[in-house]
Amino acid sequence: MARDLSALFEPRGVIVTGVSSHPAKFGFVALHNILSCGFSGPVYAIGREAGTVLDRPVLASVDDVPAGEADLLMICTPASVNEEIIRKAASKGVRAVFVAAGGYSETGADGADAERRLVALADELDLVMAGPNGQGVVSPPASLCAQIVAPYPPRGRIGVASQSGNFVSAFLNYAEQTGVGISRAVSAGNAAATGVADYLEWFADDPETEVGLCYIEGLADGRDFFERVREVCRRMPVVVVKGGATSGGQRAAASHTGSLAGDDRIFDGMARQAGMLRAATIESAFEAAATFASQPLPAGDRVIVLTTAGGWGVIAADAVTRHPDLTLTPLPADLLTAIDGMLPPRWSRNNPVDLAAGETRDTIPELLDLVAAHPDVDSVIQLGLGIQGNTAAFTRSGPFFPDHGLGRIVDYHERQEQRYAEATTAASSRNDKPVMVASELAVVRPDNPMVAAVRGSGRLCYPSADRAVTALGHLTRYAAWRRARA
Amino acid sequence: MARDLSALFEPRGVIVTGVSSHPAKFGFVALHNILSCGFSGPVYAIGREAGTVLDRPVLASVDDVPAGEADLLMICTPASVNEEIIRKAASKGVRAVFVAAGGYSETGADGADAERRLVALADELDLVMAGPNGQGVVSPPASLCAQIVAPYPPRGRIGVASQSGNFVSAFLNYAEQTGVGISRAVSAGNAAATGVADYLEWFADDPETEVGLCYIEGLADGRDFFERVREVCRRMPVVVVKGGATSGGQRAAASHTGSLAGDDRIFDGMARQAGMLRAATIESAFEAAATFASQPLPAGDRVIVLTTAGGWGVIAADAVTRHPDLTLTPLPADLLTAIDGMLPPRWSRNNPVDLAAGETRDTIPELLDLVAAHPDVDSVIQLGLGIQGNTAAFTRSGPFFPDHGLGRIVDYHERQEQRYAEATTAASSRNDKPVMVASELAVVRPDNPMVAAVRGSGRLCYPSADRAVTALGHLTRYAAWRRARA
Incomplete structure (x- = not known):
């Protein structure tokens, strides 16, 4: 049975030791981060300087913390004083300790002794102890950022x-x-x-x-x-x-x-x-x-690549073909026929499905759903989106915008990009299959409307076809491992 | 001898065909991009609608372009009319043609015939011809953005x-x-x-x-x-x-x-x-x-990894060790002794040189130069920078900034990050060796002062240790290939 770590990740309140007014010290930083990120429970600062730090009263000792208010003790004090602090904190109802402080086994034999005593003490007091010499613990569902680094x-x-x-x-x-x-x-x-x-x-x-x-x-x-x-x-x-x-x-x-x-x-x-x-x-x-x-788990390893840009299709086909856990599946005959009815004859008639600039306003959303719905397709990788949106951004920043019809065309491109991204999420949800979008714009232009819409759906916009294939490989391998043990 | 392509990349003037007032058409977009990016030579728009597009007069034919003004013809018209256009353009002094238009060999046998005729014509007229069915040509030294896509x-x-x-x-x-x-x-x-x-x-x-x-x-x-x-x-x-x-x-x-x-x-x-x-x-x-x-070419394959963060050192050591063209070189004895004098005893005493938080204000710049200057070191990878700057950004956005001493500490962190980045460039230039910095902040937080300073130096801030090692592997392999042929 799993050890109960709820006091570490969902504490009612937190005590921070080693708090001083110096903003580079661990105690200050830990207190700052906990308070800044909106933890709603009580937070107690313990330190040697009387007064306040970050508008909090600094208590001289854990003795001054009311009992039953704090589950988590965040230790930013030197090894020599921590055993006593832990003992006092346990008597106040603390059930978990995160030791951010160093000076333990990483420093040599004396530190290793101190660390062994810490472990024994935690055992004796039935405390969860994390660390020592760690950066902290973060738990957004509890609005808890008990760490000495960024970000939250x-x-x-x-x-x-x-x-x-x-x-x-x-x-x-x-x-x-x-x-x-x-x-x-x-x-x-x-x-x-x-x-x-x-x-x-x-x-x-x-x-x-x-x-x-x-x-x-x-x-x-x-x-x-x-x-x-x-x-x-x-x-x-x-x-x-x-x-x-x-x-x-x-x-x-x-x-x-x-x-x-x-x-x-x-x-x-x-x-x-x-x-x-x-x-x-x-x-x-x-x-x-x-x-x-x-993304949902795929039912098998059969991947279809959909692309509006030929080169990306080639690179993705190489990556899928090379991957031991994925198959670049032949395009099912009925799907080929259906796509023939939607695109001019120059499309690839193959997997990757390369639209070869044959798309009209609605082709991409319709194709996505058609492909994702097919029973012989387990997952879809969609490439070549974002280009219209990138051109829109470039046009927006140019000297002729928004006249000469540019305002209208930019709006159109941006709406289309958003639609494409929404179509990938819809095709994935409706058919309960992975549908992944990749574009370097994920990293280069996170404000691209396609990228922003993928992000808005809670999914990853993969920075390249290769990286989408690698991620899909893990997903597919795990799904197979689970099926084999079902 | 290389074919002279200067008319393509450094044209005196440009003619664009297929210009119409519709902002989604290739002719419009090509004209827009050329004009927007500041090309200083004359630009002539050819189209079927009289009037102006993007404040330029639209000429009915290449016949109307003055002779000797334009070297480059950018073709955005259908295949059927292009041979005549090229012939006329050549008579006006055009020496290079970029055919953005499609409808050639990518469309089947008829297109392939048209493409063969285009090649024969270019030969006959002694023109450089690029394309057809290409996105265009970009040449920032000439402020030329003759393409139908973003970005410049x-x-x-x-x-x-x-x-x-x-x-x-x-x-x-x-x-x-x-x-x-x-x-x-x-x-x-x-x-x-x-x-x-x-x-x-x-x-x-x-x-x-x-x-x-x-x-x-x-x-x-x-x-x-x-x-x-x-x-x-x-x-x-x-x-x-x-x-x-x-x-x-x-x-x-x-x-x-x-x-x-x-x-x-x-x-x-x-x-x-x-x-x-x-x-x-x-x-x-x-x-x-x-x-x-x-980066300069390395004289050999001996790599030293410098890090302020242990985990990155481990991952980088794995990547260098795995790479067939690189050697994770043992730390030279005199370098070890010199670093012993600069750091507390807990540093790694090994390659990677892990500072283990032992650095003071000037340690990183001094170490960088010391390591890069050593005759038994051919290149350096620096890891673990950007963390102070990331914490600074987090602090800046928090509710306590800039009071409580936070303004001062944030400034200090940011100045330090900038110094570290400048030190890497200086160590590289002074010793004529590759010195590479890697951090995920390159992508996540391009405004990080370390990332911004690396960028300001004209160098790449690598997004991960693995990616820095891969790039250094190419550099080192090429340097060895060149030495073998010297």
């Missing part, structure tokens, strides 16, 4: 657990950029008492979380980890990035998190058996997780 | 030639996003008379261009192409993306550009022998080209 991500369905704080930040940054949000995020720090498997298990039961996203450098007990994650994967997809996959990375991990070298092929094989989706990069890991959070 | 990129050192107009647009979009600009760009369209090799040969002689970037689907004469490109690569690096690398992509290419399937391993081997850098994706191709355009 939009609320969503991705649960993040990472052995590196950098990658929590990276995932939160991607969430901010794409709008595909986060349910919970935690930097495991030294993971002295609570590790990635604990977080994933809790996420699997959490109604806010649909997919787990984690970064791992090393595992003290690999078999235990994989047995637990296999159970998690039966209920929720889990995307993983593994650092230290090579000898060079393993040496770096040894000095970063103290992780021992493991055989990467063994990790890979176990991840595959457990149903974890292993991403090659931090960026593709986020995109895979965002896909699980926003 | 910033001026830079990358010369683009593509068998797909989509990918010209994609590369121009990336140039706009990153600020690493374009010298020339041309959509080869059907490449009836002028192909990618012609463009690359001219780029190699062009003082505005430092690197060629191309997309290829098929080659009529592969041996000729590679022999010509090998000569180009002795003078200038060339980055290529090959579409139709798989059976699925080849079928798509056949219906897109009519390219015949070729054996991908043969292409790969020939590209390698010719010294071309083959990129896996459109995105990584741009990043490789941008790297050639903005």
Whole structure:
């Protein structure tokens, strides 16, 4: 059974230690971030300077906190004082501790001793302890931003657990950029008492979380980890990035998190058996997780590529063909006939379905639905959108706008782009199949009306055909793994 | 000897055909884009409606254009009328023709006949002919945006030639996003008379261009192409993306550009022998080209990773270790000793050099220069910058700013980020070695002061450690190829 982490992610109130008036100190920053992001429960600041910080009274000790008000203790004080603080906090009803402070096992033998005592104390007091030496915990459903870094991500369905704080930040940054949000995020720090498997298990039961996203450098007990994650994967997809996959990375991990070298092929094989989706990069890991959070699972591996731009069709066809988990399926004969009735003869008559500029006002929305509805199609990748909107933006910024009929044509292009994006979401929802849109404009011009409308639907606009194919590969592989165990 | 394409990329004046008052028609759009982007030479609009379009008089025929004023004819009229137009234009002194109009070989046998006649005519009249069925030509040094799509990129050192107009647009979009600009760009369209090799040969002689970037689907004469490109690569690096690398992509290419399937391993081997850098994706191709355009060539393959964030160091170490053209070099003993004197003992004492939060105000700039100056280091990847600036942006947007000392600390963080970025450029220039900065903030928060300062230096801020390593791999491989042929 999953360990109950609700006091960490859904605390009634929070106590922050180490609060001072210096805005570069962890205690100040943690307090600032909690207060800034709208946490609605009581927040208590503990520090050595009397007075107020950020308009909050600074209490001299946890003794001064009323009992039963705070579940979470956020520790930004030196190792030497923290055991006493934890003991006092437990007596006030605190049930979870996030130790942001460093000075533990990452610093050597003395720190390791202090860390062992911390673990023993948490056990004794029956506290959930996260960290030490971690960046914090974020929980948008609780409006909680208890971390010492930026940013605070939009609320969503991705649960993040990472052995590196950098990658929590990276995932939160991607969430901010794409709008595909986060349910919970935690930097495991030294993971002295609570590790990635604990977080994933809790996420699997959490109604806010649909997919787990984690970064791992090393595992003290690999078999235990994989047995637990296999159970998690039966209920929720889990995307993983593994650092230290090579000898060079393993040496770096040894000095970063103290992780021992493991055989990467063994990790890979176990991840595959457990149903974890292993991403090659931090960026593709986020995109895979965002896909699980926003697209339905496909019933099979048959992909159709739809494009208004030939080159993108070629590149996508290469990527799908290369992918071991996807099939660039032959265009079904009845679909070919139906499309023949909608487009001039120069269209590709093949998969990719290349419209070859044969579309009229309604062709793209109609085609999308037709293709997505076909029983021999499991997922659709739509390419070549956004171009009209990009030309509109360029025209808007030119010296002739809005005269010479330019106002009208720009409006038309922008409305069309929005319609196309809405059509992809509608085709996906109506047919319960993944329909993915890719364009470099996702990154280059997030204000493109197509990109904005995809974002508005809660989905990812993939920055390239290749990246859409990679994400769809994870989705398709996981769906097959689940079907095989149904 | 390279064919003279100066009339295409540096015309004195331009004639546009097919101009009408309808803002969705190619003639209107081409005229709009040329006029909007500030081309300083004379521009003549030819169309069937009398009056003005975009405040320009519309001439009924090329006959009405004064002789000797225009070098470039941009054709947006149907195939049936173009031969006569070209003949007239040549008599007015036009030396280059870009045929944006379609209706040629991409439409079937009749179109192919018309295309052959066009080629014969261009030969007869000694005209450079680009296209047909292409998006146009862009040449920022001449303030020329003779294309029917967006955007118009910033001026830079990358010369683009593509068998797909989509990918010209994609590369121009990336140039706009990153600020690493374009010298020339041309959509080869059907490449009836002028192909990618012609463009690359001219780029190699062009003082505005430092690197060629191309997309290829098929080659009529592969041996000729590679022999010509090998000569180009002795003078200038060339980055290529090959579409139709798989059976699925080849079928798509056949219906897109009519390219015949070729054996991908043969292409790969020939590209390698010719010294071309083959990129896996459109995105990584741009990043490789941008790297050639903005970083010096390394003298060897020995890479040092510098990081303020441990996880990024691990991931980068994995990527460098995996890369066949790069070596994660052991940290030289004297460098280790020197860094020992600058950092507290918890730093990694290894490559990656992980500062482990041991830095003071000046450590990063000093370390960068120290590492880049070492004779056993050929290139440097700097990670973990931008975090202070990201926190500053978050703080700026919070409810407590600028009081409580926040104004001061935000200013400090932002100044520091700018200093770090300037230090990377200085370390690179002073030591004539590649020094690359990577952060997801490049894409997520282009207004981050570190990202903005890297951009201000004319360099790319790589969106991830993996992508920086991929780009550095191309740079290092090309440098080795050149040394082997010196």
